Amino acid sequence: MFPELGQFALVLALLLAFVQCALPIYGAWRGNAVLIGVARPAVAGQAVFVALAFGLLTHAFVTQDFSVAYVAQNSNLSLPWYYRFPAVWGAHEGSLLLWVLILNIWSVAVAALSRRLPDALMARVLGVLGFISFGFLLFTILTSNPFLRHIPALADGNDLNPILQDPGLIMHPPMLYTGYVGFSVAFAFGIASLLGGELDVAWVRWARPWTNVAWAFLTLGISLGSWWAYYVLGWGGWWFWDPVENASFMPWLVGTALIHSQAVTEKRGSFRAWTLLLSIFAFSLSLLGTFLVRSGVLTSVHAFASDPKRGMFILAFLGVVVGGSLLIYALRAPKIAGGKPFHLLSRETLLLVNNLMFACAAAMVLLGTLYPLIGDALDAGRISVGPPYFGFMFVLLMLPIACLLPLGPFFRWATADWRATWRALRPALAVAIVAAVVAKMLTRDLPLRGVAGVAASLWVALGIALYALRRWRDAPRGKRYTPEMLGMIAAHFGVALFLAGVLGTEATSVERDLRLAPNEKVDIGGLDFRFRGVERKPGPNYLADEGTIEVSRDDKLITTLHPQKRQYSGGGQIQTISDIDPGLFRDLYVALGEPLDQGAWAVRVYVKPFVRWIWLGGLCMMLGGFLAAADRRFRTLPERSELAAREAMPKLAEAKA
Amino acid sequence: MRGLAALLMCVLALRAFAIDPLPFKDRAEEVRFQNLTKELRCLVCQNQSLADSEAQLAGELRRQVFEMMQSGKSDEEIKQYLVARYNDFVLYDPPMKPGTWLLWLGPGALLIVGVGVLLNVLRKRARQAVADIDPEEDW
Amino acid sequence: MRLLPLAVFAALVCLLAFGIHWNEHHEMTEVPSPLIGKPAPDFTLPYLYEADKTLSRSELLGKPYVLNVFGSWCPTCQYEHPILTDSVKKLGIKLVGLDWRDDPDDAKRWLAQFGNPYDAVITDRDGRAGIDFGVYMAPESFLVDAQGMIRYKRIGMFTPELVRSELLPRIAELAKPLQATP
Numbered sequence: 001m002f003p004e005l006g007q008f009a010l011v012l013a014l015l016l017a018f019v020q021c022a023l024p025i026y027g028a029w030r031g032n033a034v035l036i037g038v039a040r041p042a043v044a045g046q047a048v049f050v051a052l053a054f055g056l057l058t059h060a061f062v063t064q065d066f067s068v069a070y071v072a073q074n075s076n077l078s079l080p081w082y083y084r085f086p087a088v089w090g091a092h093e094g095s096l097l098l099w100v101l102i103l104n105i106w107s108v109a110v111a112a113l114s115r116r117l118p119d120a121l122m123a124r125v126l127g128v129l130g131f132i133s134f135g136f137l138l139f140t141i142l143t144s145n146p147f148l149r150h151i152p153a154l155a156d157g158n159d160l161n162p163i164l165q166d167p168g169l170i171m172h173p174p175m176l177y178t179g180y181v182g183f184s185v186a187f188a189f190g191i192a193s194l195l196g197g198e199l200d201v202a203w204v205r206w207a208r209p210w211t212n213v214a215w216a217f218l219t220l221g222i223s224l225g226s227w228w229a230y231y232v233l234g235w236g237g238w239w240f241w242d243p244v245e246n247a248s249f250m251p252w253l254v255g256t257a258l259i260h261s262q263a264v265t266e267k268r269g270s271f272r273a274w275t276l277l278l279s280i281f282a283f284s285l286s287l288l289g290t291f292l293v294r295s296g297v298l299t300s301v302h303a304f305a306s307d308p309k310r311g312m313f314i315l316a317f318l319g320v321v322v323g324g325s326l327l328i329y330a331l332r333a334p335k336i337a338g339g340k341p342f343h344l345l346s347r348e349t350l351l352l353v354n355n356l357m358f359a360c361a362a363a364m365v366l367l368g369t370l371y372p373l374i375g376d377a378l379d380a381g382r383i384s385v386g387p388p389y390f391g392f393m394f395v396l397l398m399l400p401i402a403c404l405l406p407l408g409p410f411f412r413w414a415t416a417d418w419r420a421t422w423r424a425l426r427p428a429l430a431v432a433i434v435a436a437v438v439a440k441m442l443t444r445d446l447p448l449r450g451v452a453g454v455a456a457s458l459w460v461a462l463g464i465a466l467y468a469l470r471r472w473r474d475a476p477r478g479k480r481y482t483p484e485m486l487g488m489i490a491a492h493f494g495v496a497l498f499l500a501g502v503l504g505t506e507a508t509s510v511e512r513d514l515r516l517a518p519n520e521k522v523d524i525g526g527l528d529f530r531f532r533g534v535e536r537k538p539g540p541n542y543l544a545d546e547g548t549i550e551v552s553r554d555d556k557l558i559t560t561l562h563p564q565k566r567q568y569s570g571g572g573q574i575q576t577i578s579d580i581d582p583g584l585f586r587d588l589y590v591a592l593g594e595p596l597d598q599g600a601w602a603v604r605v606y607v608k609p610f611v612r613w614i615w616l617g618g619l620c621m622m623l624g625g626f627l628a629a630a631d632r633r634f635r636t637l638p639e640r641s642e643l644a645a646r647e648a649m650p651k652l653a654e655a656k657a
Numbered sequence: 658m659r660g661l662a663a664l665l666m667c668v669l670a671l672r673a674f675a676i677d678p679l680p681f682k683d684r685a686e687e688v689r690f691q692n693l694t695k696e697l698r699c700l701v702c703q704n705q706s707l708a709d710s711e712a713q714l715a716g717e718l719r720r721q722v723f724e725m726m727q728s729g730k731s732d733e734e735i736k737q738y739l740v741a742r743y744n745d746f747v748l749y750d751p752p753m754k755p756g757t758w759l760l761w762l763g764p765g766a767l768l769i770v771g772v773g774v775l776l777n778v779l780r781k782r783a784r785q786a787v788a789d790i791d792p793e794e795d796w
Numbered sequence: 797m798r799l800l801p802l803a804v805f806a807a808l809v810c811l812l813a814f815g816i817h818w819n820e821h822h823e824m825t826e827v828p829s830p831l832i833g834k835p836a837p838d839f840t841l842p843y844l845y846e847a848d849k850t851l852s853r854s855e856l857l858g859k860p861y862v863l864n865v866f867g868s869w870c871p872t873c874q875y876e877h878p879i880l881t882d883s884v885k886k887l888g889i890k891l892v893g894l895d896w897r898d899d900p901d902d903a904k905r906w907l908a909q910f911g912n913p914y915d916a917v918i919t920d921r922d923g924r925a926g927i928d929f930g931v932y933m934a935p936e937s938f939l940v941d942a943q944g945m946i947r948y949k950r951i952g953m954f955t956p957e958l959v960r961s962e963l964l965p966r967i968a969e970l971a972k973p974l975q976a977t978p
Contacts, residue, residue: 235675235709242704277801284805296824297815311816319809326802333798337778341785349779356771364764370808371751371760373815380756382827386706386749388696393764511691515678593676602676700932703825713897714932717923742930746827 003068003147006056010147013049013100014137016042020130024123028196036119039126043111046133047104054101057146058088067153070094070146076157078541078569079165086169087160092294092310093146095173099290100136102174102181103129110185110210117206124192125185132184135317143310159541162568162575168228172221176248179218180289183251183282185210186258190279191325194332201338204266204275209629211262211279212487215255216625222248223618231580236511236589236606238614241390243298246369247289250362254282257358259625260351268413270339270348274355276329284322285362291318297373345418347411350404361397365390402456402499405492406463424470428462446507453503461496464489484631491624498617504610513593517600525607527588528552534592534601542566544577547592547601551581563592563603587611675711679723686726693732694719696749697739706749829930829949836863836940837928844895844903844917851892851918853944860970861890862963863938864914865926867898868906870934876953881913883959889967893917896926896934939963941970 020042027035057070061084066072074094075087089095107129114122140146189207225248230238239245258278265275292298295311342348368385375383406428410421436455440446468489471480481489514522516531523529532548544564551558561579568575578591586609593602681687691708697718699710707715707722718739725735739747751757831837840852862884866873884891893914895903900919907917920926929938930949939948948966950958 233709237709280801291812295812295816296819297812308816308820311819312813315809315812315816318812322805323802323809326805330798330802337782341782344779344783352775352779356768356775360764360768360771363767367760367763370811371757373811373818374759375756376818376822377811377814378756382744382746383751383756383760384698384746384748385751385760386696386698388750389760397764397768512687513676513678591676593678596678602678604676700827714923717897718927721927741830742927743932744827744830744930 002056003060003065003149006053006060006147007141007145009049009053009056010137010141010145013046013053014134014141016046016049017130017134017137020046021127021134022130023127024130025127025195028120028123028127031120033119036123039123039130040111042130043104043107043126046130047108050097050101050104050137053147054088054097057094057097058085060147061085061088064157065153066155066157067149067151068146069148069150072150072154072157074158074160076159079160080540083160083165083169086164086173089173090160090164090169093140093144095177096136096140096144097146098173099177099181100133100140102177103133103136103184106178106182106185106210107133110188114206120196121189121192121198121203121206124195125188128188128191129184132188132321135321139310139313139317143307143313159568159573162542162566162573163232166228166232168224168232172224172228175217175224176221179214179216179221179255180248180251180286182210182214182217183255183258183279183286185214186262186279187283187325190276191328194276194325194328197332201265201269201272204262207279208259208262208266209631211255211259212625212629215252215259216622216629218248218252218255219618219622219625222252223615223622226618227615230611231578235591236509236608238611241368241387243369244289244293246365246390247285247292250365250369251282251285251289253358253362253365254278254285257355257362258282259628260354264348264351265339268340268342268348270337270342271352271355272334272338274352276333278355278359280322280325280329281359281362284318284325285366287314287318287321291315292369298369340414342414343416345411345416347408347413347416350408350411353404354401354408357397357401361394364393364397368393402460402495405460405495406467408492409464409467409488424466425463428459428466431462432456432458443508449503450507453500453507456503457496457500460499461493464492464496482631484628487624487626487628487631489624490627491621494617494620494622494624496617497613497620501610501613501615501617504613505608508609509611510605510607512605514603514605515596515600516603517598520600522605524605526553527558527607528555529590529605531601531603533599534595537564539566542568542575545592545595547590547603549579549590549603549605551588559588561588561590563590565592582612584612585609675709675715677716677719679720682727689732690723690726693726693735694722697722697736698747698749700743700747823952826951827932829946829951831930831946832949834946835944836938836946837925839920839925839928841894841918841920841925844893844900844907844919847900847919851916856890856892856940857944858942859890860939860941860967861892861915863892863894863929863940865894865896865929865931865934865936865938867896867934868902869898872953873935874910876935877910877913879954879956879959881911883956884954884963885913887959887964887967890915894925895919896931897921897923939966939970 020039023035023042024039027033027038059065060068060071061075062081064071064075064077064084070091070093074090075084079087087094089098107126110129111122111126114125117125186207189203189210193203225245226238229240230236258275261271261275261278264271291311291314294307295314296307297311368390371385372383375381406425407421410416410424411418432455435458436451439454440451443450468481471485475481510525512522512524516522518531518533521528521530528551530550530552532550534545534547537544537546544566546562546564549561549563551561559581561581563579564577566575566577567573576591578589580590581588586607589606589608591604593604595601679687679690681690694708695706697707699705699707699712699715699718701712701714702710705711705715707718722735725738730738736748745752751760753761836853838853840850842848842850864880864884866876880891891914893912893916895917898919898921900921903917903919929936933951935953937950937954938946941947947970948962950962954963
């Protein structure tokens with residue numbers, strides 16, 4: 001009975017989504033306060049029913065109701081109780097429902113926290129969000145209903161894919177989706193402002209905290225995904241440029257450009273077209289990502305089961321949402337470039353370069369990801385695009401960013417004093433170069449990546465530290481750091497950590513495949529790895545071969561690692577569970593292979609220095625995003641005079657950024 | 658359907674394992690092997706590199722690559738050997754040929770166009786008068 | 797100028813729609829063989845049933861044949877088996893079985909159980925010949941002409957429909973000599 005209630009709840013939510021979309025937008029157009037007032041209650045109502053549906057699906061998993069087909073496909077009797085919750089989003093239908101739930105949570109938040117917004121704007125924002133929700137609910141009900149029954153009810157289900165039976169599954173998809181879906185708010189604000197024909201930029205001030213929070217969550221989601229892949233897949237990698245990873249990275253790249261562009265538009269009134277287009281593109285790429293993962297157009301180990309019918313539906317939805325918004329943009333975008341003027345050397349120019357580089361990077365990732373499809377279309381044979389392409393191109397495009405990053409805070413708006421900036425940053429550059437040279441001299445075989453990593457990360461880190469120092473010295477007490485500024489400092493420092501982590505680990509990691517007999521030891525990077533043999537160990541729904549490896553330095557035991565090879569009872573699948581000794585400065589990582597002759601086993605050992613800095617960097621960036629969103633300026637309306645000043649229109653007659 | 662089964666098999670790792678202790682001459686040879694096999698695609702598990710794939714064919718191809726390295730073949734020769742049998746698809750690094758010009762030159766071209774437009778815009782902006790900035794407003 | 801993003805997006809949608817269409821009509825994991833139109837790689841492999849005798853490529857010249865790669869470990873080969881027996885054999889072309897990466901005893905048992913449609917069966921225990929042919933899954937089949945050139949490769953099992961639509965016309969074409977391939 002409950003699953004049917006779930007279906008019913010979805011249908012009600014669909015109807016409310018329609019109401020939420022159609023009435024307020026029409027009302028805002030006609031100035032009808034009653035219709036506008038429908039928005040908030042509709043949001044609340046829709047959220048209640050979506051939450052109910054999600055709750056009922058969760059209930060089906062927890063009570064192991066195998067009469068529901070989706071539950072039977074993704075869990076079985078031996079699945080531990082704590083994995084029954086995340087199993088809800090383990091496959092296509094459930095993850096889609098999670099998408100809709102998170103969209104509703106964002107909508108409720110926007111409706112609740114935006115009392116100060118002009119009514120018409122609010123109505124349009126919620127209306128756009130309603131439209132998106134309507135599309136996804138329709139998709140769910142028509143093609144991906146998680147509540148379909150399997151009659152007669154099965155006695156037991158399939159297993160949840162063992163790779164997903166991991167704490168990472170609990171966190172990664174929800175955080176990722178919160179980010180992904182959160183860009184819909186920036187999108188809604190952008191479209192709302194275009195629909196309303198507003199010439200001023202107040203809407204950007206309202207949109208900024210939402211966008212920063214969404215970006216922060218997406219950063220977290222991607223970092224979690226990378227960390228999860230690292231310790232689950234057993235091959236020491238943390239990023240594979242897999243199509244599905246790229247699908248989450250593209251919105252992040254555009255989102256990064258967006259948060260910076262929004263800052264310029266809000267403070268200086270410039271870049272309005274950029275900000276509008278980036279708002280549209282960020283969410284479009286989120287939708288595109290949803291399409292790529294579920295349509296089967298690209299093969300990926302990550303993808304959900306493909307189905308052309310679903311693919312066509314999402315594509316049609318994508319066409320309507322993105323095509324529609326780009327059409328609205330073409331018709332109603334600001335015709336004249338506004339905002340305060342600025343010189344060639346200025347913070348605005350740097351941020352314009354920033355916008356361009358990130359947009360090109362996103363375009364490059366999109367091109368590479370879709371190129372196999374283009375190859376098929378041009379009948380050019382099966383073209384393969386992988387990490388050598390993406391890694392190479394990405395580094396090239398990010399190089400200017402890494403070089404210019406410290407300049408941003410020092411360059412003033414409108415006119416930058418480059419001499420003063422050079423004087424201020426000279427020490428940072430000097431230290432960076434000297435340190436890189438020293439590093440090369442100390443470690444003879446340090447590859448170029450390592451040298452570059454030392455230089456780049458120090459340059460960025462010291463650059464931001466010098467700025468923080470200057471603010472401490474020069475600004476009056478109490479006005480030194482706004483949350484927005486702290487956010488910038490944290491995020492840019494996170495970039496430095498990230499650069500150090502990536503380049504450091506790529507340059508200095510050691511990977512060895514070894515044949516180890518019991519009690520045999522091997523020296524890697526100054527550490528002794530001694531293999532102590534393998535024994536059988538049963539688990540809740542698997543049987544494991546567990547190896548023991550003792551790691552010591554100079555005969556002092558540092559740690560003992562227990563890699564496993566598990567065979568799951570559900571489907572007989574075998575999974576390699578590596579064991580990791582995490583450290584701030586290095587990870588020790590061991591995976592068990594096949595048993596060889598005479599009791600020896602194949603063992604893989606990694607020593608990976610600095611790898612944790614990659615995710616620490618990601619966390620710092622995330623922190624920066626949250627800090628920036630907490631700035632008080634977002635909670636107060638701009639003064640009238642401020643608005644007027646920003647509207648100083650120059651005598652340009654062309655539509656440009 | 659067959660493709661789906663193959664994918665599942667790759668994800669769930671039913672066969673040989675990618676951990677292959679091979680008798681390398683020295684560390685440099687091991688690193689060369691690792692880098693080379695990371696650049697090659699496994700045709701059975703098509704979303705994994707030859708280094709990571711656990712398919713049996715991948716294990717055999719790795720051994721083949723190892724033997725060719727031992728007999729003095731260069732990286733380029735080993736890649737050509739595999740391409741002649743399995744198609745360019747086995748390389749993760751797309752070779753430069755008419756079909757991939759757009760891929761390799763596209764982003765650069767886009768960047769150049771973007772920079773051109775940018776410079777144009779900046780020149781127009783620079784002709785306007787710039788008011789004095791209050792240092793308070795700097796942030 | 798402001799219509800540019802929309803135009804680019806429209807092109808993208810077309811590409812993606814094409815992708816869905818392509819996906820429906822093609823097996824995504826199929827990789828076209830670079831050996832089509834080139835000479836079949838040289839091989840000398842022992843017979844399954846007479847392990848001391850070998851068959852080499854040169855011995856097969858003069859008449860076209862279909863080389864079918866199979867193994868007792870391969871479940872899809874079981875499905876293909878009756879089709880080989882019924883449809884392919886009826887075409888009257890020589891059928892050579894390549895037992896790929898298999899234990900000869902397992903293979904003999906498998907053929908005893910399901911029947912032996914092949915005119916000759918050779919074994920490739922270590923898979924080297926398979927690699928030379930660019931085999932990456934079983935079953936795969938090659939159509940080789942009288943001059944020893946590979947004319948067609950089928951990745952995956954044959955269905956009666958595919959035998960009719962792809963193999964039959966190509967066998968008919970064998971009467972014409974192969975054009976020089978670049």
